[in-house]
Amino acid sequence: MTVESVVLTGAAGNVGSVLRAPLRERLRRLVSVDRVPLTAEGPNEEVRQAELGGVEDVTALVEGADAIVHLAGVPDEAPLADLLHANVLGAHHVLEAARRTGVRRVVLASSNRLTGCHPSTETVSPETPPRPDGLYGVSKVALEALGRLYADKFGLEVVCLRIGSLEPAPSEPRHLATWLSPYDCAGFVWAALTRPGVTFTAAYAVSANTRRFWDLDDRLGYRPRDDAETYADRIPGAAEYFAAKPLQGGAYATADYTLRHGLGELPSHR
Numbered sequence: 111m112t113v114e115s116v117v118l119t120g121a122a123g124n125v126g127s128v129l130r131a132p133l134r135e136r137l138r139r140l141v142s143v144d145r146v147p148l149t150a151e152g153p154n155e156e157v158r159q160a161e162l163g164g165v166e167d168v169t170a171l172v173e174g175a176d177a178i179v180h181l182a183g184v185p186d187e188a189p190l191a192d193l194l195h196a197n198v199l200g201a202h203h204v205l206e207a208a209r210r211t212g213v214r215r216v217v218l219a220s221s222n223r224l225t226g227c228h229p230s231t232e233t234v235s236p237e238t239p240p241r242p243d244g245l246y247g248v249s250k251v252a253l254e255a256l257g258r259l260y261a262d263k264f265g266l267e268v269v270c271l272r273i274g275s276l277e278p279a280p281s282e283p284r285h286l287a288t289w290l291s292p293y294d295c296a297g298f299v300w301a302a303l304t305r306p307g308v309t310f311t312a313a314y315a316v317s318a319n320t321r322r323f324w325d326l327d328d329r330l331g332y333r334p335r336d337d338a339e340t341y342a343d344r345i346p347g348a349a350e351y352f353a354a355k356p357l358q359g360g361a362y363a364t365a366d367y368t369l370r371h372g373l374g375e376l377p378s379h380r
């Protein structure tokens with residue numbers, strides 16, 4: 111599919127910052143959007159400071175684009191009301207704006223954390239049932255369901271990228287399985303934007319890590335380049351970490367993580 115004009119939401123964040131340069135290199139027009147101010151970094155980039163608070167706000171931004179890469183949202187465990195507002199209603203605003211304006215393709219930032227309660231000894235594919243590792247993962251299950259609905263019912267082309275751990279380099283044992291390098295992040299997003307024949311696709315975006323938990327099939331036609339194993343000798347405790355057979359979400363999948371970040375203070379009876 112030919113893609114010339116793309117709207118990138120959440121462009122000021124970790125993932126957005128990694129994507130702006132490679133997208134500018136490949137596109138005629140990149141519209142980078144965030145609630146915080148941005149500065150255009152090239153002649154083919156336009157920046158917009160906007161709060162994606164409703165369908166109308168998004169409609170005004172996406173009119174005339176070929177595709178949207180939707181990253182804006184809450185990227186970790188938080189109270190459910192905040193996650194539903196930012197991640198579920200936010201994705202709905204984007205999908206509905208795309209439907210109304212005829213934007214053909216929407217790439218949604220999903221997360222590996224929607225399967226984070228699967229054991230690390232299992233290889234999980236997009237066909238494996240979700241086992242979210244927290245309320246954040248639940249919000250991504252709903253985001254993917256919205257994407258599916260808009261593909262099935264209204265014919266939008268929707269790709270949900272289940273992003274691993276985007277880091278400049280792996281720095282902890284879990285990253286040996288979950289790392290997504292900046293180079294591979296750009297590769298997956300470009301494939302998600304251009305893969306022909308898509309109706310709805312969910313795919314893990316993870317580097318070609320020897321110890322990865324997720325199936326790297328060819329559904330997006332992108333073969334990741336990097337392998338976290340190259341960094342293994344700089345990461346102490348990896349052998350013990352994997353021998354303990356943690357859940358795929360690691361510390362994120364513990365009850366305490368959700369009690370602290372999603373449900374507030376630990377209850378006094380614990």
Ligand SMILES: NC(=O)C1=CN([C@@H]2O[C@H](COP(=O)(O)OP(=O)(O)OC[C@H]3O[C@@H](n4cnc5c(N)ncnc54)[C@H](O)[C@@H]3O)[C@@H](O)[C@H]2O)C=CC1
Binds near residue numbers: 125180
């Ligand atoms: N960083 C990672 O390794 C992973 C990220 N993801 C997903 O990728 C997406 C981006 O993640 P990060 O870049 O790490 O998060 P981030 O917090 O660094 O960036 C999110 C950006 O979205 C903006 N934003 C949030 N709500 C907005 C709104 N209503 N209107 C306008 N702008 C808004 C924020 O200002 C921020 O710049 C999220 O959806 C996250 O769930 C998924 C898996 C892993």
Ligand SMILES: O=C(O)[C@H]1OC(=O)[C@H](O)[C@@H](O)[C@@H]1O
Binds near residue numbers: 186220274288
């Ligand atoms: O699984 C992980 O490591 C990552 O997953 C996510 O979805 C989060 O947005 C990111 O902050 C985590 O680091």
